[in-house]
Amino acid sequence: xxxxxxxxxxxxxxxxxxxxxxxxxxxxxxxxxxxxxxxxxxxxxxxxxxxxxxxxxxxxxxxxxxxxxxxxxxxxxxxxxxxxxxxxxxxxxxxxxxxxxxxxxxxxxxxxxxxxxxxxxxxxxxxxxxxxxxxxxxxxxxxxxxxxxxxxxxxxxxxxxxxxxxxxxxxxxxxxxxxxxxxxxxxxxxxxxxxxxxxxxxxxxxxxxxxxxxxxxxxxxxxxxxxxxxxxxxxxxxxxxxxxxxxxxxxxxxxxxxxxxxxxxxxxxxxxxxxxxxxxxxxxxxxxxxxxxxxxxxxxxxxxxxxxxxxxxxxxxxxxxxxxxxxxxxxxxx
Amino acid sequence: xxxxxxxxxxxxxxxxxxxxxxxxxxxxxxxxxxxxxxxxxxxxxxxxxxxxxxxxxxxxxxxxxxxxxxxxxxxxxxxxxxxxxxxxxxxxxxxxxxxxxxxxxxxxxxxxxxxxxxxxxxxxxxxxxxxxxxxxxxxxxxxxxxxxxxxxxxxxxxxxxxxxxxxxxxxxxxxxxxxxxxxxxxxxxxxxxxxxxxxxxxxxxxxxxxxxxxxxxxxxxxxxxxxxxxxxxxxxxxxxxxxxxxxxxxxxxxxxxxxxxxxxxxxxxxxxxxxxxxxxxxxxxxxxxxxxxxxxxxxxxxxxxxxxxxxxxxxxxxxxxxxxxxxxxxxxxxxxxxxxxxxxxxxxxxxxxxxxxxxxxxxxxxxxxxxxxxxxxxxxxxxxxxxxxxxxxxxxxxxxxxxxxxxxxx
Numbered sequence: 001x002x003x004x005x006x007x008x009x010x011x012x013x014x015x016x017x018x019x020x021x022x023x024x025x026x027x028x029x030x031x032x033x034x035x036x037x038x039x040x041x042x043x044x045x046x047x048x049x050x051x052x053x054x055x056x057x058x059x060x061x062x063x064x065x066x067x068x069x070x071x072x073x074x075x076x077x078x079x080x081x082x083x084x085x086x087x088x089x090x091x092x093x094x095x096x097x098x099x100x101x102x103x104x105x106x107x108x109x110x111x112x113x114x115x116x117x118x119x120x121x122x123x124x125x126x127x128x129x130x131x132x133x134x135x136x137x138x139x140x141x142x143x144x145x146x147x148x149x150x151x152x153x154x155x156x157x158x159x160x161x162x163x164x165x166x167x168x169x170x171x172x173x174x175x176x177x178x179x180x181x182x183x184x185x186x187x188x189x190x191x192x193x194x195x196x197x198x199x200x201x202x203x204x205x206x207x208x209x210x211x212x213x214x215x216x217x218x219x220x221x222x223x224x225x226x227x228x229x230x231x232x233x234x235x236x237x238x239x240x241x242x243x244x245x246x247x248x249x250x251x252x253x254x255x256x257x258x259x260x261x262x263x264x265x266x267x268x269x270x271x272x273x274x275x276x277x278x279x280x281x282x283x284x285x286x287x288x289x290x291x292x293x294x295x296x297x298x299x300x301x302x303x304x305x306x307x308x309x310x311x312x313x314x315x316x317x318x319x320x321x322x323x324x325x326x327x328x329x330x331x332x333x334x
Numbered sequence: 335x336x337x338x339x340x341x342x343x344x345x346x347x348x349x350x351x352x353x354x355x356x357x358x359x360x361x362x363x364x365x366x367x368x369x370x371x372x373x374x375x376x377x378x379x380x381x382x383x384x385x386x387x388x389x390x391x392x393x394x395x396x397x398x399x400x401x402x403x404x405x406x407x408x409x410x411x412x413x414x415x416x417x418x419x420x421x422x423x424x425x426x427x428x429x430x431x432x433x434x435x436x437x438x439x440x441x442x443x444x445x446x447x448x449x450x451x452x453x454x455x456x457x458x459x460x461x462x463x464x465x466x467x468x469x470x471x472x473x474x475x476x477x478x479x480x481x482x483x484x485x486x487x488x489x490x491x492x493x494x495x496x497x498x499x500x501x502x503x504x505x506x507x508x509x510x511x512x513x514x515x516x517x518x519x520x521x522x523x524x525x526x527x528x529x530x531x532x533x534x535x536x537x538x539x540x541x542x543x544x545x546x547x548x549x550x551x552x553x554x555x556x557x558x559x560x561x562x563x564x565x566x567x568x569x570x571x572x573x574x575x576x577x578x579x580x581x582x583x584x585x586x587x588x589x590x591x592x593x594x595x596x597x598x599x600x601x602x603x604x605x606x607x608x609x610x611x612x613x614x615x616x617x618x619x620x621x622x623x624x625x626x627x628x629x630x631x632x633x634x635x636x637x638x639x640x641x642x643x644x645x646x647x648x649x650x651x652x653x654x655x656x657x658x659x660x661x662x663x664x665x666x667x668x669x670x671x672x673x674x675x676x677x678x679x680x681x682x683x684x685x686x687x688x689x690x691x692x693x694x695x696x697x698x699x700x701x702x703x704x705x706x707x708x709x710x711x712x713x714x715x716x717x718x719x720x721x722x723x724x725x726x727x728x729x730x731x732x733x734x735x736x737x738x739x740x741x742x743x744x
Contacts, residue, residue, distance in 0.1 A: 221731060221734070
């Protein structure tokens with residue numbers, strides 16, 4: 001039900017205007033409102049914060065479906081409630097930064113420095129996970145944002161941030177920050193793989209070369225098979241990490257795992273989708289160039305693959321090797 | 335969301351399997367590897383297995399323990415239990431697991447293609463506990479491995495018998511089996527449409543084992559070649575009966591049984607990967623003080639994490655294929671995805687374990703080296719990863735299509 005509602009919204013409201021939204025570098029206000037009216041945006045938000053309390057799995061279904069139409073718009077919509085999910089309090093949109101390289105200076109309760117890229121609506125608030133810290137700091141003043149043109153996902157609005165001795169207002173456990181940010185990015189990457197695969201599949205089934213359908217050359221068919229395998233692996237990985245988050249158990253290894261799986265696969269799938277369109281893939285007439293750029297940006301967000309591996313590495317020697325029950329598998333592949 | 339939790343009976347079986355694995359499967363697997371010979375059929379271990387109710391209908395159980403009381407509206411759990419048990423058994427030792435008594439891979443075609451009478455006749459005896467019994471699956475020939483359609487073994491009707499001639503190769507447990515499901519062709523010019531499946535029973539005149547293979551791994555079970563020299567097989571042993579083979583039912587039946595066995599074989603590699611990963615993890619715990627500032631330690635921990643992620647996700651793909659089977663949904667695509675994905679992950683896991691141990695990994699740590707040799711064949715049996723890609727491509731883009739024709743005509 002949630003999934004089909006999200007799919008219908010994505011097909012009717014997002015897909016027809018992908019390039020318009022990208023050019024405008026924003027989703028029109030009426031569209032965000034329309035999304036809010038469907039209730040999808042609050043599906044996974046805790047009831048205490050005014051949501052439906054359906055948890056991370058519901059969110060994952062929603063943003064996966066939106067991402068299959070337009071990852072940029074899905075990202076814009078997903079970001080608006082991310083602070084809410086991490087805090088459980090309605091603080092409005094926040095900038096989110098995960099500093100794994102000590103680019104920001106933090107001392108005596110103040111944060112200073114420049115942050116190259118943050119997405120979402122600008123409210124002057126920021127949540128920063130400092131390098132090596134087990135908590136993220138929440139900042140309400142002393143942050144200035146300058147618009148910047150990101151390499152992709154323009155619809156979600158990019159900003160450069162300046163922290164000028166910004167005072168720390170409060171702290172949030174790192175786990176909540178890492179789980180929610182990685183889960184959203186992983187979900188969008190999985191959806192992105194699915195739509196890149198579908199786009200390339202449709203194209204290679206149409207086009208003919210050397211007297212046969214392009215998809216029916218073994219060199220092409222095997223690439224499509226590989227893309228399908230990886231797309232399925234990503235989807236199951238994000239389903240599982242969402243389930244893990246909802247189970248209330250420690251989920252940082254699992255969300256990091258889903259992110260790494262989805263990121264590596266999307267980088268492969270989106271690159272190959274462009275490749276299969278040949279010269280056309282390089283041109284803006286087709287969406288594959290957009291997928292190619294989006295996979296790059298999403299996979300480098302919030303610490304990227306390196307950050308996720310660092311998180312996961314810290315858990316790796318303490319993991320059990322028993323088969324974990326119950327796990328989930330759900331529905332047919334779209 | 336689907337609950338994959340096990341019922342109490344299955345949980346108890348899993349607990350027994352763990353006990354069996356630790357006490358017998360792994361030590362026997364290591365011993366067989368060292369001695370380079372399979373576990374003999376009269377080994378006391380096999381009787382022990384029967385006593386415990388584990389080797390009877392096989393770990394790869396297609397029906398819910400033969401219980402007819404299951405609510406027909408509820409999905410079966412057989413395939414899901416199958417992948418869970420297969421993984422656990424392979425985690426202890428895949429070679430010993432395949433050596434376990436039961437119908438083995440031969441159970442699937444009987445289950446999918448056999449008449450009720452045939453199912454009872456050939457699978458029924460596996461309920462008895464007086465002595466261990468094995469079944470076997472005979473498809474591969476020296477000249478027809480991946481290209482199953484190319485089998486040369488012939489079947490010629492003669493009254494109320496079929497006369498079989500030919501030979502099969504790389505057939506697990508075929509020397510000790512009560513019967514082997516043998517695929518043969520009634521007309522080599524007709525390709526797959528002429529395939530038939532016969533149950534060739536032990537002691538049939540003309541059936542003879544010609545060779546016991548020497549393998550680099552998985553030595554705990556026997557792999558043999560055999561010939562069929564004017565073997566007379568009663569019509570009653572033709573799986574499904576004559577009428578079943580209208581169209582391409584024979585070949586399709588074989589392929590359908592692959593849909594249920596592919597996730598099982600794939601998940602076996604997950605079991606081996608798990609054992610290798612655990613071995614590497616324990617080596618790190620025992621030998622490296624990871625909070626010391628040794629640059630390589632961070633890298634090791636991350637590689638260990640990355641490997642674990644891949645193993646977890648490979649398992650999910652296997653479970654998904656099994657879940658679809660239990661819900662009576664088509665799963666050819668998903669079964670092939672699981673089978674293409676999991677074995678290379680497992681090979682990588684064994685290799686990573688050896689690499690983490692650095693020089694200690696190449697001084698003959700027998701256990702990880704054994705797993706490295708064991709796991710490789712899982713990327714080959716039940717359809718190589720290349721064959722799986724053909725199957726996947728067939729499903730997603732109707733590969734190979736017809737030259738110059740639109741390919742998605744339904």
